[in-house]
Amino acid sequence: MTSYISHTTIDCTNAYELSEWWKPVLGYVDIDGDPNLPGHEECMVRDPQTGHQLLFIEVPDAKSVKNRVHLDLRPRERTRDEEVEWLLGYGATQVADHRGIHGPGSGWVVLADPEGNEFCILRSDAEVAAADH
Incomplete structure (x- = not known):
């Protein structure tokens, strides 16, 4: 079960x-x-x-240490970079930038909410599909 x-x-x-x-x-x-x-x-x-x-x-x-479990978010309407910029303007803070870690267009950005809980912004489905072509 x-x-x-x-x-x-x-x-x-x-x-x-x-x-x-x-x-x-x-x-x-x-x-x-x-x-x-x-x-x-x-x-x-x-x-x-x-x-x-x-x-x-x-x-x-x-909160005192890095989250052991976190949310990985894929933008529904914006690109990864547009979503990161919107979130930073909305009050998130940037923790780490892993864009390009596996080559051009790859990677993610680690952000934190106002209480310090980390979450990642991935590329949108459209960005992933475009990279596969």
């Missing part, structure tokens, strides 16, 4: 603020009938296309 992933949990100090930050990044929305509000210690959002859910939960511990 196997298990399935119910949702992905992100520990944080302010569940509402971080869930609100991530919603426009991912295009996620609040759960129907369960809106997230300031002061909520747990805030769940979901992808209206896939149903994947992220739970932001407040914990007393501050």
